[in-house]
Amino acid sequence: MVSRFKRILIGRPMKSSEIEGEKLSKLKALAVLSSDALSSVAYGTEQILLVLMVAGLAAVWYSIPISIAVLGLLLVLILSYRQTIFSYPAGGGAYIVAKDNLGxxxxxxxxxxxxxDYILTVAVSTSAGTDAITSAFPSLHDHRVSIALVMIVILTIINLRGITESAxxxxMPxxxxxxxxxILIISGVVKFMAGGAHAAVPELGTTVSNISLFLLLKAFSSGCSALTGVEAMSNAIPNFKQPAERxxxxxxxxxxTILGAMFIGISLLAYWYGIMPNEKETVVSQIANATFGRGVxxxxIQGVTALILFLAANTAYAAFPLLAFMLAKDKYMPNMFMARGDRLGFSNGIIILGVLSAMLVIAFHGNTENLIPLYAxxxxIPFTLSQLGMMVRWFKLKPSGWxxxxxxxxxxxxxxxxITLIFIFTKFSHVWMVFIFLPLVIMLFYGIHRHYMNMANELRINLTEDKxxxxxxxxxxxxxxxxxVVNHSLSYAKSLTDNVVAVYVGFDDEDIERMDKKWEEWNPGVRLIVLRSSYRSIIRPLMRFIDTIEWKTSETDHITVLIxxxxxxxxxxxxxxxxxSLMLRAYLYAQKDVVIATVPYHLRK
Incomplete structure (x- = not known):
């Protein structure tokens, strides 16, 4: 039954030889790996306006030069990560670049x-998608956490079905x-040019007395949240069809190109239409309402925006398992992250990502605004380390055009x-936990690595001497x-060796005498040892007996406890x-260097 349900959810198992068919074309990869970055236009402009509103309505014109500055940074990141892709075609992005060049x-x-970041991506995307739904249907506002959790479950199942199927x-969405x-941008521009939008907005260059450099930098850093997801291509190169890096x-x-055009378009429309942030209605919702009215x-637009915000999490579902695989391959994460599932994806990574992001949504009550600073x-941090690593690489190698x-x-x-420093200084109250959490994560990595190294050293044998x-x-x-059950177990034990001992724990004289008499009558050809337990414990007397056997015979015999x-x-x-029997097995596993075996006997009724 469980197996049949699993097949319905994730499909038939795939052969290892089918992995090439799971590689992505450019159009499918754009859908899987760009959904995070593209979806950020739904909240990037809004994050800028939220900060500028502190200085009043007159300051909103700054959203245009700030948006242009964000576009400039996007261009630099695209060029930088393009170089990373060709330099490290095996993928891994910032992790591999930094490890290779910076230690x-x-x-x-x-x-x-x-x-x-990938865990936060899922939490932020599903929370933002829920905000888009509740903007169109305000009655659902109180159910946003439940909606986000349902979407995380759906995305997890889709990704367990394989990367090609998820793509x-x-x-389509x-x-x-x-x-x-x-369509929204073009229609909005046409309506504005035709004089259909008459919003009282401050002109570009309007003097604002209470604006400060600190506030502008804070708004710029908030707008840079639209650039999250840009690094996904360099992390997931192995998922592309050949030639993968190209x-x-x-x-x-x-x-x-698509992200830049959409981001500046939304920012211009928000300025021209005089759109202000609203807790119960997103900026994109307000622009669509001003352009088309609340019609079909x-x-x-609200439907596909909500859908893309939910599906933006899929970028993390594509990149997180690959990065976890690379860390596990280097022995910094558990080996389970290297295992491919039935559909050739790294299913353990997919499931863990879904569980952790769901916990975040619950902890933050689906509040996107609280999650975005952590997310950015x-x-x-990886953006910066990746660029620094590439700088060191060019200094070392000095190739043509370096x-x-x-x-x-x-x-x-x-x-x-x-931008990282701006985020830290301007939003420290939101991001302070990063300085606690990241060191703990790194300590965990080193602890895992130390365990694997110690285990390897302890298990390693000398092929010429150890026999x-x-x-x-x-x-x-x-x-x-x-x-x-006992008869079946003793029959199996006697087939292995003549040195078999049955052990019975009795609680009183009457119980012990009855067992001795029955055993003598049955006479199975196996010696019976009867132990008395004054405190009605079965485990302790057995452990003392096994200790005695182990001490007397461990040099000459292997000790097996057959349960x-x-x-x-x-x-x-x-x-x-x-x-x-379960408690006995658990105790023996934890305490004894003995062989533990179970002989099952299946009841028919």
């Missing part, structure tokens, strides 16, 4: 920041969103470093009475029986 600790800082599902936003670079340029076109810091490349990466590094030691075997069979276990026909029958 392991810096690489882990970049990798840890990106992992946190097929995503392609992503391209519908792009078309819808361009296709990734072309897709990156396509994404940057408005609801189509999480991505701008000075131009160095200049591009230097500009990128200085700009992203400045198996041949010993005898002593089998201890704990029994609770004389039953078919009889009956298996009930229905799962709920387990609750009708004590679980002494």
């Amino acid at each position: 392991v600790s810096t690489g882990l800082l970049a990798g840890g920041s990106l992992l946190v 097929s599902v995503l392609a 992503v391209y519908l969103f792009v078309i819808a936003i361009f 296709n990734a670079a072309k897709t990156l340029i396509m994404m940057g 076109v408005y609801y189509i 810091v999480g991505v701008f 000075k131009t490349r160095l200049i591009i990466n230097t500009i990128g590094m200085l700009t992203t470093l400045a 198996p030691v041949i010993k005898g075997s002593t089998i201890v069979v704990p029994i609770a009475g004389i039953t078919r 009889p276990q009956f298996i009930t026909k229905h799962w709920w029958h387990y609750f009708l029986h004590n679980q002494t």
